[in-house]
Amino acid sequence: MATIALTVNDQAHVLDVEPRTLLVELLRERLRLTGTHVGCDTSQCGACTVWVDGKSVKSCTMLAVEAEGAAVTTIEGLAGTHAGAQPDPASHPALHPDLHPALHPMQAAFQACHGLQCGFCTPGMVMSAAELVRRNPRPTAGEVRHWLEGNLCRCTGYHNIVEAVLAAAETPGGAR
Amino acid sequence: MSAAPRYPDAAGHAGIGAAVTRREDRRFLLGKGRYTDDIQLPGQAWAVFVRSPHAHAAIRSLDATRALASPGVLAVLTGDDVAADGLGSLPCGWQIKNKDGSVMVEPPHPALAQGKVRHAGDPVAMIVAGTRAQAREAAKLLEVDYQPLPVVARLADAAGAAAPLVWDEAPGNVCFDWHLGDAAATDAAFAAAERVVSIDLVNNRVAPNAIEPRAANGWYDAVEDRYTLYTTSQNPHLTRLLLGAFTLKVPEHKLRVVAPDVGGGFGSKIFHYAEELLVLWASKRVGRPVKWTAERSESFLSDAHGRDHISHAELALDGSGKFLALRVRTLANLGAYLSTFAPAIPTYLYATLLSGPYAIPAIYAEVKALFTHTVPVDAVRGAGRPEASYLLERLVDKAARELGVDRVELRRRNFVRPDQFPYQTAVALQYDTGDYEATLDLALQAIDHAGLERRKAEARARGKLRGFGISTYLEACGIAPSALVGALGARAGLYEAATVRVHPTGSVTVFTGSHSHGQGHETTFAQLVVEQLGVPLENVEIVHGDTDRIPFGMGTYGSRSAAVGGSAIVKAMDKIVDKGKKIAAHLLEASVADVEFAEGKFRVTGTDREKAFGEVAFAAYVPHNYPIETVEPGLEESAFYDPKNFTFPAGCHAVEVEVDPETGAVEVVDVAIADDVGVVINPMIVDGQAHGGLAHGIGQALLEECVYDASGQLLSGSFMSYCMPRAADLPAFKVGNHATPCTHNPTGIKGVGEVGAIGVPPAVINAVLDALAPLGVTHLEMPATPEKVWRAIRAAGQAGRAGQTAPATPQTPEIGGAA
Numbered sequence: 001m002a003t004i005a006l007t008v009n010d011q012a013h014v015l016d017v018e019p020r021t022l023l024v025e026l027l028r029e030r031l032r033l034t035g036t037h038v039g040c041d042t043s044q045c046g047a048c049t050v051w052v053d054g055k056s057v058k059s060c061t062m063l064a065v066e067a068e069g070a071a072v073t074t075i076e077g078l079a080g081t082h083a084g085a086q087p088d089p090a091s092h093p094a095l096h097p098d099l100h101p102a103l104h105p106m107q108a109a110f111q112a113c114h115g116l117q118c119g120f121c122t123p124g125m126v127m128s129a130a131e132l133v134r135r136n137p138r139p140t141a142g143e144v145r146h147w148l149e150g151n152l153c154r155c156t157g158y159h160n161i162v163e164a165v166l167a168a169a170e171t172p173g174g175a176r
Numbered sequence: 177m178s179a180a181p182r183y184p185d186a187a188g189h190a191g192i193g194a195a196v197t198r199r200e201d202r203r204f205l206l207g208k209g210r211y212t213d214d215i216q217l218p219g220q221a222w223a224v225f226v227r228s229p230h231a232h233a234a235i236r237s238l239d240a241t242r243a244l245a246s247p248g249v250l251a252v253l254t255g256d257d258v259a260a261d262g263l264g265s266l267p268c269g270w271q272i273k274n275k276d277g278s279v280m281v282e283p284p285h286p287a288l289a290q291g292k293v294r295h296a297g298d299p300v301a302m303i304v305a306g307t308r309a310q311a312r313e314a315a316k317l318l319e320v321d322y323q324p325l326p327v328v329a330r331l332a333d334a335a336g337a338a339a340p341l342v343w344d345e346a347p348g349n350v351c352f353d354w355h356l357g358d359a360a361a362t363d364a365a366f367a368a369a370e371r372v373v374s375i376d377l378v379n380n381r382v383a384p385n386a387i388e389p390r391a392a393n394g395w396y397d398a399v400e401d402r403y404t405l406y407t408t409s410q411n412p413h414l415t416r417l418l419l420g421a422f423t424l425k426v427p428e429h430k431l432r433v434v435a436p437d438v439g440g441g442f443g444s445k446i447f448h449y450a451e452e453l454l455v456l457w458a459s460k461r462v463g464r465p466v467k468w469t470a471e472r473s474e475s476f477l478s479d480a481h482g483r484d485h486i487s488h489a490e491l492a493l494d495g496s497g498k499f500l501a502l503r504v505r506t507l508a509n510l511g512a513y514l515s516t517f518a519p520a521i522p523t524y525l526y527a528t529l530l531s532g533p534y535a536i537p538a539i540y541a542e543v544k545a546l547f548t549h550t551v552p553v554d555a556v557r558g559a560g561r562p563e564a565s566y567l568l569e570r571l572v573d574k575a576a577r578e579l580g581v582d583r584v585e586l587r588r589r590n591f592v593r594p595d596q597f598p599y600q601t602a603v604a605l606q607y608d609t610g611d612y613e614a615t616l617d618l619a620l621q622a623i624d625h626a627g628l629e630r631r632k633a634e635a636r637a638r639g640k641l642r643g644f645g646i647s648t649y650l651e652a653c654g655i656a657p658s659a660l661v662g663a664l665g666a667r668a669g670l671y672e673a674a675t676v677r678v679h680p681t682g683s684v685t686v687f688t689g690s691h692s693h694g695q696g697h698e699t700t701f702a703q704l705v706v707e708q709l710g711v712p713l714e715n716v717e718i719v720h721g722d723t724d725r726i727p728f729g730m731g732t733y734g735s736r737s738a739a740v741g742g743s744a745i746v747k748a749m750d751k752i753v754d755k756g757k758k759i760a761a762h763l764l765e766a767s768v769a770d771v772e773f774a775e776g777k778f779r780v781t782g783t784d785r786e787k788a789f790g791e792v793a794f795a796a797y798v799p800h801n802y803p804i805e806t807v808e809p810g811l812e813e814s815a816f817y818d819p820k821n822f823t824f825p826a827g828c829h830a831v832e833v834e835v836d837p838e839t840g841a842v843e844v845v846d847v848a849i850a851d852d853v854g855v856v857i858n859p860m861i862v863d864g865q866a867h868g869g870l871a872h873g874i875g876q877a878l879l880e881e882c883v884y885d886a887s888g889q890l891l892s893g894s895f896m897s898y899c900m901p902r903a904a905d906l907p908a909f910k911v912g913n914h915a916t917p918c919t920h921n922p923t924g925i926k927g928v929g930e931v932g933a934i935g936v937p938p939a940v941i942n943a944v945l946d947a948l949a950p951l952g953v954t955h956l957e958m959p960a961t962p963e964k965v966w967r968a969i970r971a972a973g974q975a976g977r978a979g980q981t982a983p984a985t986p987q988t989p990e991i992g993g994a995a
Contacts, residue, residue, distance in 0.1 A: 035207015044895035075207035118694030119204025120439025157871030
């Protein structure tokens with residue numbers, strides 16, 4: 001067992017982990033942050049993408065102990081990283097309070113542009129895309145497609161994902 | 177929300193036709209979806225499967241001593257235990273009859289291999305432990321002594337006289353030898369034909385690859401003597417039925433099957449798989465809930481694959497290019513075991529579609545289905561129809577080339593005309609409606625077909641070869657009239673069920689037997705309620721995926737949810753309105769015949785006397801002033817909708833590609849499609865379904881293939897080796913629509929989930945062949961990888977230099993082309 005200290009979505013944790021534990025296992029199984037998904041075993045699909053110190057990382061390729069001292073952001077914490085976005089007025093009023101935080105502009109754009117269907121690749125896709133727009137505030141469609149080559153989607157054909165990323169980039173504050 | 181919606185503001189309208197943003201999105205976008213693997217039950221244990229590394233072997237012995245002693249291990253279960261506990265064989269839901277009237281060979285399919293393994297990945301043992309890591313460790317310690325046996329892994333080899341047998345009871349590896357159509361009439365038409373064009377084609381084997389791997393979590397509650405299964409299923413009621421009646425053999429009231437959020441299906445999650453049965457069984461044995469989640473490489477070896485046909489087809493034409501007859505011989509691979517719907521796919525979902533959108537007076541199709549030592553083959557997005565459209569559209573293009581006729585014009589000449597509906601095909605289907613020229617024209621316009629020659633010249637100047645291809649496809653969905661499919665061998669009805677519960681204050685819960693795994697039913701089905709009952713969208717909830725909450729259902733596949741499941745909801749709402757009228761008539765002191773219902777109000781015709789929907793609902797539950805002698809209190813209705821016919825989406829998919837002759841790399845540069853999917857509930861969602869199907873179809877055409885070596889090892893068994901379409905492989909899609917509403921269901925909906933995967937593969941290959949025509953290349957198989965294209969270019973070049981050019985490629989004048 002190794003002891004690691006890290007913050008996840010601004011919350012500090014000190015945890016004993018087996019050295020072989022992957023970061024994605026720590027997130028899903030220990031912290032029960034199940035928004036980060038596992039879609040493959042060869043680091044191809046990108047469904048497990050999170051931010052480690054602000055950079056997108058496939059959390060299946062990283063040991064939990066490597067995250068010692070790091071600040072990890074998962075899809076559950078993304079909305080909180082952006083104070084300016086407004087709640088979607090069309091949202092269902094009966095939704096659980098957990099579902100009410102303001103959306104990050106990338107999340108809002110995915111909904112507006114129908115950039116998700118089954119939702120399984122979506123967390124990784126959104127985390128990756130949000131980092132792209134932070135690095136490159138006005139990407140072209142070609143740059144978006146190239147950037148997202150590490151994220152597989154079987155439902156959307158990527159068309160509306162690209163639209164969503166371009167729309168988010170045009171949103172004031174979307175590059176945050 | 178700050179990003180601008182791309183569809184026109186519906187001005188508050190949320191009924192049929194409105195591009196409402198999806199209500200399910202927020203939970204997914206915030207990481208709050210609840211997929212099967214996310215569900216952690218108290219005392220959760222884990223299962224890992226030990227799978228055969230051999231494609232065919234006898235299990236000589238199996239020693240679990242070391243595995244059982246491994247830390248945390250609760251059980252090691254084998255085929256012997258499955259047999260001892262009397263678990264049933266995984267059943268097949270469709271029985272095909274041979275040409276001679278005898279029935280297909282139906283071998284057993286034990287949940288864990290018994291005595292022999294028959295494909296690489298066949299499960300041999302189940303390890304149950306306290307954690308997944310412990311189960312994995314123990315799996316490495318299980319000792320299995322295999323005696324490898326001869327293997328037949330490829331369809332082309334399976335029919336040979338010397339081919340090893342997968343099943344002793346299936347000589348020649350034949351599961352069935354089936355046919356459809358009129359052989360004599362077809363022969364006569366060929367005898368009289370002026371031209372005959374033939375083609376030999378392989379339809380490449382593909383893996384479904386929903387991004388969520390399959391998972392199952394089973395819990396036996398000893399106190400209630402009741403089983404609960406959480407599973408990645410497209411049809412939880414069907415899974416419950418098969419568990420109850422065939423495999424676990426427990427009555428349905430003791431079984432609850434929940435398919436929570438499911439991360440894509442594409443057919444692969446229709447079927448009842450061994451793991452679903454085994455986690456329930458193991459849970460009872462170990463006294464804890466047992467969860468299994470596939471790793472991706474395990475998905476490749478355990479999810480049913482799709483396609484895998486070898487076909488020869490001949491088209492007879494008269495001197496004017498009219499199609500006279502079609503003759504097709506197909507070999508279809510079924511894999512080692514019969515998956516749930518496997519026999520239906522290369523028969524009634526394939527050969528029945530061979531007329532496409534064309535009037536072909538005589539058709540005869542023969543399909544021989546073979547066993548091989550490979551993963552079972554069953555439905556993958558399109559399921560039989562992509563195989564039919566690919567064969568037909570490749571053949572029509574070849575006919576155009578050989579006859580020197582424009583390929584667009586040849587299609588126009590042979591379309592079923594709007595005045596010919598209902599049109600009875602030579603292969604059993606009756607098309608109710610359609611307008612194939614309309615979608616053809618829309619697609620040609622959208623892709624600027626008139627400018628093709630200019631773009632070809634411009635590409636040539638850059639050293640690229642540009643090509644144009646189309647397919648005018650037709651498919652059948654809305655499966656299916658129960659009596660009809662029953663006569664054809666189906667062992668289940670294919671209706672759909674719905675219950676509409678109106679609450680006392682007028683809000684509505686719909687319980688549907690359809691299942692959404694990306695299709696957006698929580699939005700589109702609610703739109704049906706808004707349209708019909710006039711209830712605001714936020715007052716409607718759609719419940720799906722839980723056999724304890726929903727009375728019954730047949731689930732989601734074959735693009736049937738809106739056409740069949742939606743129709744069931746509409747029928748249940750019809751009953752709500754009928755009952756509501758009786759209540760309103762009493763409240764308004766009018767006769768029932770004088771009460772009309774529109775926009776959420778019951779009104780006495782021609783007056784302003786009215787009762788709102790909510791007032792009538794309240795009266796139904798608080799029946800103080802109520803026609804209690806004739807009308808029961810409450811406002812809840814159920815309906816089972818059994819379709820009268822299939823629905824027939826159709827359209828035109830147009831593609832332009834550019835080929836780099838130096839590398840063979842194909843770039844899809846433009847895709848414009850026009851589909852007739854009937855009435856559209858939500859255009860944003862319908863376009864999204866088309867986009868996804870296009871990516872799937874372009875993947876099959878250019879990238880994807882399950883490759884087996886001769887020893888039965890799946891060489892493309894991970895995302896490292898199986899080429900999934902990525903964002904940079906695809907262009908933006910232009911999607912158009914021209915609806916001729918379905919004439920026989922209450923919604924007019926036809927279905928859209930599979931059109932892309934059905935329509936686009938032949939369009940892509942036709943475009944690549946058009947690009948390569950100047951080099952003398954006349955044939956390619958899917959996937960048209962750079963290597964394959966490069967070799968075809970080289971081969972054509974060598975043949976040309978040797979003066980033995982294969983069939984000369986006539987210049988094909990294009991509509992509005994080089995003027």
